[in-house]
Amino acid sequence: MTKVAVIGAGLIGRAWSIVFARAGMEVALWDKFPETVPAARDYIADRLPELRDAGLLADAPDAVLARIHPAASIAEAVAGVDYVQENGPERIPEKQELFAELDRHAAPGVVLASSTSGIPASAFTEGLAGRARCLVAHPVNPPYLIPLVEICPAPWTEAWAVARTREIMTEARQVPATINREVQGFVLNRLQGALLAEAFRLIDDGLISPEDLDATVKHGLGLRWSFMGPLETIDLNAPGGLADYCARYGGLYADLQKQMTPRAWDAELIGKLDAARRAELPLNMQGVRQEWRDRRLMALLAHKAAQPD
Numbered sequence: 001m002t003k004v005a006v007i008g009a010g011l012i013g014r015a016w017s018i019v020f021a022r023a024g025m026e027v028a029l030w031d032k033f034p035e036t037v038p039a040a041r042d043y044i045a046d047r048l049p050e051l052r053d054a055g056l057l058a059d060a061p062d063a064v065l066a067r068i069h070p071a072a073s074i075a076e077a078v079a080g081v082d083y084v085q086e087n088g089p090e091r092i093p094e095k096q097e098l099f100a101e102l103d104r105h106a107a108p109g110v111v112l113a114s115s116t117s118g119i120p121a122s123a124f125t126e127g128l129a130g131r132a133r134c135l136v137a138h139p140v141n142p143p144y145l146i147p148l149v150e151i152c153p154a155p156w157t158e159a160w161a162v163a164r165t166r167e168i169m170t171e172a173r174q175v176p177a178t179i180n181r182e183v184q185g186f187v188l189n190r191l192q193g194a195l196l197a198e199a200f201r202l203i204d205d206g207l208i209s210p211e212d213l214d215a216t217v218k219h220g221l222g223l224r225w226s227f228m229g230p231l232e233t234i235d236l237n238a239p240g241g242l243a244d245y246c247a248r249y250g251g252l253y254a255d256l257q258k259q260m261t262p263r264a265w266d267a268e269l270i271g272k273l274d275a276a277r278r279a280e281l282p283l284n285m286q287g288v289r290q291e292w293r294d295r296r297l298m299a300l301l302a303h304k305a306a307q308p309d
C-alpha cells in the first residue's frame, strides 16, 4: 500500500488528496492551521459523489474518504510515507520553512515535491541536506479532473527522484511530463502564454472579435487537443508526416514568428477584453459556469477513459 503525505489542505492539497486516495493510496493530510483539515475532508466528501456519478471513482466515496487521515504535525504526516506533496502558500519563505521541516523528518529516499505554480525548486531547497530528493510536481487545477503533472527538478535534484515521482504519478493515474531543467512558467504556462499573447494581439489589432477568437479554439484547435498534442496534429496533417508538414508550411510559420513581437497588455486592451467577457458572463454567474465547466470535464474524462488507447 503506497502512503503519501499531503502538506497543506487548501484548494490544491484537497484536490491531491482526492487523486491519491482515489488511486487506493493512504493519505496523511496536514495543515499549519488545524481547522483547515476537517474543512478539507468535508469539501472532499462533497466532491466524491460527483466523481462517482461521472464514472470517475472505482470505489465507494466512503472508502476513498476513509483513506485520508488527518495528521497533527509534519513529523506525524511524513512518518512511513513513500512520497510527500507540499501545497503551502505560493511564497518563498513559507516554502523554505516547510521544506526544511520536511527534510528533517522524512526518511531518506522519500521524494519531497512542491505543487508550486511558478517558484523553481532551487529557490527553497538549496541549503537542505536532502536537496537531491526535492523537486516541483506542478498540477493543473483540479488535478482529479486534469491529469497532467509537470515534474521539474532543481539543478541538484538527482535522476532517481524524478523517476520515482513519475512512478508515483503514474500509480496515482496522473500523467507526468518531465521538464529537464528549471524554466520560468514551466511548459504548460509557457504554451498558454504563447497562445494568449497572439490572441490578445489579434484582438488588439481589430482582426477578430473576442467571441470569434474563443470560437476558433473551442470549435477548431481545441477539439483535437483533447486527445493529441500539436506535434502529433501536424504529423497527421501532411502525407509525409511532420517533416513534410514543415517543408510545406515552414516558410509561412517563419514569417508569422517574425510578426509575433512582444505587446504590452495595457489597461485599454485588458478593459476591452474584460468587457467582452462580462457581456457573456456576469461575474455573479462565474460559480455556476465553473460548476458547468467541471461537469463537462468529467464527461470528457469519462469518454476518454472508455476509449481504446
Ligand SMILES: NC(=O)c1ccc[n+]([C@@H]2O[C@H](COP(=O)([O-])OP(=O)(O)OC[C@H]3O[C@@H](n4cnc5c(N)ncnc54)[C@H](O)[C@@H]3O)[C@@H](O)[C@H]2O)c1
Pocket (backbone or CB within 6 Å): 008, 009, 010, 011, 012, 013, 031, 032, 033, 036, 086, 087, 088, 089, 090, 091, 094, 098, 115, 116, 117, 118, 138, 139, 140, 141
Ligand atoms: N490554485 C491553483 O490553481 C493552483 C494550481 C497549481 C498549483 N498551485 C500551487 O499549489 C500551492 C497551494 O495553492 P492553493 O491554491 O491550494 O492555496 P490555498 O491558499 O488554498 O492553500 C494554502 C494552504 O497553506 C496553509 N498555510 C497558510 N500559511 C501557511 C504557512 N505559513 N505555512 C504553511 N502552510 C500555510 C493554509 O492554511 C492553506 O490551507 C501553491 O504553491 C500554488 O502555487 C495552485
